[in-house]
Amino acid sequence: xxxxxxxxxxxxxxxxxxxxxxxxxxxxxxxxxxxxxxxxxxxxxxxxxxxxxxxxxxxxxxxxxxxxxxxxxxxxxxxxxxxxxxxxxxxxxxxxxxxxxxxxxxxxxxxxxxxxxxxxxxxxxxxxxxxxxxxxxxxxxxxx
Numbered sequence: 508x509x510x511x512x513x514x515x516x517x518x519x520x521x522x523x524x525x526x527x528x529x530x531x532x533x534x535x536x537x538x539x540x541x542x543x544x545x546x547x548x549x550x551x552x553x554x555x556x557x558x559x560x561x562x563x564x565x566x567x568x569x570x571x572x573x574x575x576x577x578x579x580x581x582x583x584x585x586x587x588x589x590x591x592x593x594x595x596x597x598x599x600x601x602x603x604x605x606x607x608x609x610x611x612x613x614x615x616x617x618x619x620x621x622x623x624x625x626x627x628x629x630x631x632x633x634x635x636x637x638x639x640x641x642x643x644x645x646x647x648x649x650x651x
Contacts, residue, residue, distance in 0.1 A: 537562045545578050550591070554579025562601075570601040576619060595621035 539560035546553045556578050564570035578593035599617025606612060 535563055535565050537564065547581050547591070550581040554581055564601075568603045570603070572599045572601060572617070574598070574619075576621075578621075590626045592624040593621055595619050 539558075539562065541556075541558040541560075543556050544553050545556040556576075558574055558576045560572055560574045562570050562572040574597045576595055576597060581591040597617055597619035599615050602614045604612045604614075
């Protein structure tokens, strides 16, 4: 079989799979949670992180999720109050392709909007990620 013909067969199989798997589910809504530990390299503290997920799977091959993610609070060893808090909301579109009765491939495409609160004077979030430029003091002013 020539390469273009093989590609057409594979494309046709993927396009016909949703029609075969398109049965509506009896209970399309689901909730989920995740719990773990997160760490940022330049901070001495670890933090509890968690996700809360609400999903809707109207068809056996498609789901939509909304989530809240909290990456925790971080402090340097010398700070008594947290210097950094990260949390936000996200959404994702999930696709499922069964391989056999027990295994299915899952694809996820989504976005998260994170809110970063920090206790560093003179830093904006964009500056926080890279620190002051060469020749600038901590507040981002020209040190020369």
